[in-house]
């Protein structure tokens with residue numbers, strides 16, 4: 398049985414390796430100091446089950462914060478809420494508030510302006526050009542954004558399947574096309590080259606890019622932690638998106654999927670996905 402919260406938990410060690418160290422360190426250099434009198438206000442959109450919160454708490458860089466975490470999926474928020482008490486006991490001045498709400502319902506209702514906006518593995522699910530100005534409008538003047546794991550158009554599995562590299566490449570191409578054509582709640586959402594498109598869009602919005610770098614997922618055997626499950630879930634996404642897809646012969650795709658699952662079971666499957674991390678700042682006259 399596939400579980401999205403388990404996928405997110407399994408993804409954490411993959412993300413920990415992938416996150417760009419230069420961009421991550423720059424974030425901590427650029428963030429203003431926090432104190433009891435002036436806790437930093439942080440918003441994370443698409444926060445999932447709270448892995449970024451745990452990652453930030455683990456750094457001990459930030460003592461005082463008011464951290465709002467939103468996600469459209471109530472199951473993810475329920476898992477996140479299960480950790481609130483432990484976090485509050487360990488770090489009483491790092492206050493986390495969670496809400497199950499779609500970003501597009503949150504945006505018109507929200508009155509707050511934040512010091513830091515985080516979107517981790519999320520922006521490639523949204524219609525970026527329409528959404529970015531509203532996201533940047535959530536920030537205080539000079540506020541920071543930390544947009545990480547923005548998918549950027551390259552997926553690769555190795556070794557080749559018996560169907561041949563030309564078919565393997567075609568599966569990856571059609572998969573990217575499904576990202577570009579995806580609709581959520583009647584809205585065109587997602588872009589398989591979000592990473593590279595994000596950079597000029599940010600500049601068009603008047604934002605300054607402070608640091609940028611690659612954050613590729615690379616998963617190789619022997620699979621540490623729960624990363625075999627992570628890979629099985631990635632293959633599940635392919636199954637959901639491409640079984641019955643008109644651009645792929647169904648029987649060949651079924652053989653491809655069976656071959657990839659066999660490679661995973663025998664500990665031979667290698668997976669990589671190219672992604673970008675970006676840190677930046679809005680202007681002093683934002684709003």
Ligand SMILES: C[S@@+](CC[C@H](N)C(=O)[O-])C[C@H]1O[C@@H](n2cnc3c(N)ncnc32)[C@H](O)[C@@H]1O
Nearest residue numbers: 405443444445448468469470499500517518519
């Ligand atoms: C790939 S997951 C990443 C979750 C988390 N950031 C992590 O990396 O562990 C994307 C998350 O974005 C959420 N999401 C997607 N579209 C959203 C929207 N319109 N409003 C709020 N959350 C959204 C999904 O529910 C999901 O939890």
